[in-house]
Every structure is written in structure tokens, then in C-alpha cells.
Amino acid sequence: MDFHIDNILKDLTKDDFDAYLLTQFTNVEYISNYKPTSFAFCIIKENPIIYASGMDMELANRDSQIEVSQYESYDVMIKDLKEDGIKNLAIEPTLPFSTYVRFRDDFKIDAKTYIDKQRMIKTPLEIEKITKATEIAQKSFLQLDILNNNNTEKEVAFDLVRYMIENGASKESFDTIVTSGSNSSLPHAIPEDKKLDNPILIDWGAIFEGYCSDNTRTMVYTEHQQEIWDIVAESHDKAIKAIKPGMKCCEVDKVARDIISDYGYGDKFIHSTGHSLGLDIHETPGFSPRDETVIEEGMVITVEPGIYLEGEFGVRLEDTISISKKGNVIGDLPLDIV
């Protein structure tokens, strides 16, 4: 894990903050190598410190590259911070309101995304781990032999997770989606106890050394399904080809969305074109109509257009793109795998 504390200290100085409070587990992990299993307060300042829960002390002492102290109470922690001369405190946008309330009387507070911004740009090692996670997930998918089985959605989802773990994943990167027939029009469908119908939509990923992968394939069986599949595939391919550093994220979304709209299905593409991933399955920036973030080398973002016909079926195709001079698809699983 690279250390990015110096960059954050520069950000803090520039914006006139004395410290940055982190409580999101993956942010604490990113900065310290210790992933909390209970609450933790990580304070980035000249001498960074993590206040860890008593039950996590053995783990934190083992893994953290930042000094660890056992959390006693808000009062003790706030007293420490004040004695350290901290007046202006940056927090994460996700900090729960009730935690914010504990700090607001003693510090001037505002939300900052310093860590999210660093996490946008993956190091070569991070990209290697995402690639390995993707390879595990794709290899496992190919072991499924979907066409020759008579299993339920739930059983297929379970087999896929089993293969991923056998192939070296620590776990699935999100609840595996195996859906079929009319349920496939729900973008986040839950696998059911019913035999596979058609089309079959599978959205799955693995975690390898903390890093996530994310792919979707849809297997279609009728002419109408194939027609929709072809539109989604065109949107997927052209969006990926369009990606380059210097563009805005919303411009990639527009490429994908315009193709689907041109075929008359614009109102059936009911989500963003993609999201970043890394230690979390959903990170920023995303290929969405409102995201003005400028694309940079080192970003890793999914492209996953879809068309959802309520009461009929849905089609989604998703790959994860590592951005260098252009967008490079991670993994080599064909879109059309039937």
C-alpha cells in the first residue's frame, strides 16, 4: 500500500485545515493498511493517529502503519485533538450526522474528498490486484457450464461464488446477481429458487487482496432479445473506444446513452454508464450524466450500459476499464459467450 499522507497534509494546509478525520473502513485501510472490523477514528495530521476499538487493538497493532491508540471516549479524543492545536477539522462526506454532532461544538468542520480523490488514481499495484480479481471472476464464470445445467438462479449464483473462492478470491465483491426471464429487467435483481429462464443476466465480481472486480454478461435466446443485446453491445463498445484522458466522465456517459437513445430506448437505460472501483465496489468518479470529473490516467471505471423492458426482460453488458492513453478492457472474457 502506497502512503499518501504527505499529499493529504498539503491539501489540508492549502484549505486551512489542521486535521482530517477518517472513519470509512476502506479509507482507513487505504491510508494505514489496517482495515477496521469495528469503529475507528483515524486522524490525519502532522503526527497521524488511529483511535481503534478495544476489540480491534490486536489487529490494528499488527497491521497499521500509523500509530494506534485505544479509543476511550469522545471526550478523551476531543481533548487530545484540542491539545494538539486542532481547530479546523475536515471530515468525510459520508460521516454520520450523529458523529458530526460530537465534533461540531469544538471544531470548525467541513467535508472534503481528499482521500476519494487520491483513490481515483490507482497505482500499478492496485491495477494489478483489480486485474487479478477480474481474472479470477472471469475464469470462474467460464466454469459454470450454464447452457448444460438445469439449476436454479440461486444455485448458479452459489456455484459462481464457490468457484471464485476456490480460484483465490477472498469473497464476492457484491451480492452476485443471477437473474433470468422477466426478472432481468430489475437492474439489482436477487437470485431466486427457480430454474433458469431466458435471457440469463449475470453480474458478478471477486475480491482479491482487498480489490474488487465487476462484470456483467447477458445470454439471449430470441430475436427480440438479440436485437436489444446488439444495441447494448454497440453502446458498450463505442463508449469504451471513446474513453481517453482529458475527456469529462459525462461525455463517456453521453456516447453510451446517445446510441441507446438513437434506437429509441433512452428511457429504458435507467442508470449511469459506469462507476469506479477499487477497495470499494462503488467509487468516484462515474460515467454519469452529471459527473464533470476529467478523466485521468490510472482511473479504473466500469462501462455497463443496459436496456430494461419492464415485464419482458433486461440486457446489461459490463466491463471494467483501466485508463492509460486510452481505455483498456481488463480481462478477456468475450461479450458474446454463448
Place this chain on the structure above:
Amino acid sequence: MDFHIDNILKDLTKDDFDAYLLTQFTNVEYISNYKPTSFAFCIIKENPIIYASGMDMELANRDSQIEVSQYESYDVMIKDLKEDGIKNLAIEPTLPFSTYVRFRDDFKIDAKTYIDKQRMIKTPLEIEKITKATEIAQKSFLQLDILNNNNTEKEVAFDLVRYMIENGASKESFDTIVTSGSNSSLPHAIPEDKKLDNPILIDWGAIFEGYCSDNTRTMVYTEHQQEIWDIVAESHDKAIKAIKPGMKCCEVDKVARDIISDYGYGDKFIHSTGHSLGLDIHETPGFSPRDETVIEEGMVITVEPGIYLEGEFGVRLEDTISISKKGNVIGDLPLDIV
């Protein structure tokens, strides 16, 4: 799912709030029967409404017992609320700071736990589902045949999840812990790719129709391990026997903790004695030294004392207790299952 909106409206009136904003998925599910898979804003007021993400509209329209409208923007939602005469807005303590910021200029805001308080008291149907989840989890545990296998921690964890799903669970209620040897001193250990050592600590649960179960068993093999096990078992049994409505939660923690302290291991019991569960695996109240909540009939709370000897091993024993006139252990898996 019982409807509790009337009670919340009474709470709002009493505290002079005009509406209550819910965004936690299980709170939205509890009140509407629709469990979001993307963001959602549920506003409890005279005419409750859920602003759902476009990608969730089909699901929300299918499942929600509250009116659903498609989310467009904060501006539109805030305009609607103001036109509805809403000035004082209650929020959940967990609301992210960045969401709070969107509302704070237009409304007088404070955090309230109205839903958490209702969720503390389970209905007979909720207790039935928690019981069924526990039965599935315990039956699956007994299928493991731990003593006669030569598997790794990760394989045993995986088998347990597989049995739970085969036995009717929708999924595990949290990342299954199968740990052994010296790693068992980490309360939230992650299963590793190594053959089972001793002792073996397994902390696991199932989800059935949305409701969680939670149990821990530790299998010991040496005299020293047995000695520690006996202390934890005594703490577990006596805390459960002590539970009755009218007591404070912290008093149950004290019963469990005093026994372990009397044997000289007070500083090795590094977490609370227990937590409530239901739609979430961790709910309030908990048997912790600081929780002054008065125990009531209908609460479902775990009792899970533990002793953790860093570098040596850990022992934890956990059951889930349904509280009527007394504390009733859910399920019938013996503590000593070797």
C-alpha cells in the same frame, strides 16, 4: 410487515417535527416493505412518500406500501417538502453529513431514533423469522462434521454458508467467521487458507425472509482452553438467566462481565456482551456497560461473552435471546457440541 407509521406521526407531533426523513435501507424496508437497492428518500408525514432511484422504480412500485415517486433532484424534493408546509425535519442519526448539508438550509433539523425504537420491539412474526433463521443456521452447523474433516478455515466457512443456503437461507447474515489456533484471539477474524488448528471458533448466522440470526461456538482441546471455556460458559449462562424486563441493558452486561473479572480475565473481555438483531445484524439496544435502555418484552438480543488471550487463543459463546417474562434462548444447539 406491520405498519408503524401512525406511531411515528405521534412521535413527530410530540416533538414538534413535520416530517421524518429515512434513507437507511432496512428502515425504508421496515416501514414500506420495499428494500432499496440504490439510494432512496422516504419521507414519513401525513401523506408519506418515497423518492426512489430510477433504476429501482419497478421494484419500488412492486413492493412498497407507501406512495412512490421517481427521484429527480434535491431541488425538486426540497421544493415538494416546502410546498407541503414542512419546516422541522427529523433525520436518522446515521444520515451522511453530505446529505444533511443538502437539507440544512431549508429545514430545522435534528436526529431522532423513532424507527430504531420501534424496531427494538419485535412482533411475533419477526420473532418467528429470527427463530427460523437461527434454526437454519444451527442445523447447517451440525452438518459440518468438523471433527472428521481435514479442511481449511475458508473451506469450512464456505461449507457452512452452502448448507445455510441449501436449508433455506437467502444468504449469510454477516461474513462467516471460522478461525482456529492463535487467530481465534481476534474477535472478528477472517477465515484463512490453513487447516483447522485448535481451538476452533465459529461465529455464523443466516438470513431468512430478511431477518438475521447470530451464534458462536468454540470447540476446545486442551486443559487451559477448557478452563477458559468454562468461565465463558458460566458468564453466558448466568447473564441469560439474569435477563428480565425492567432491568437495564448495562446490568446484564455487568452480570456477564463480573464473572469473567472475578476469574481475573476482565481485561480480556474486550467487547460488549451483546447486541440486538433483526433486519440488521447489529441493532439497538445492546448489553454494553453504557447502555441504560430498560429491557422490554419483545426485544431480541444476543449474549456473547468472550475471553481473548493475544498470541494464544480466544473463546466466545453466543446465543440469541428472545425476551418475554424472561430471556429465552432461540434454537437448541448445545454450548458444548464436541
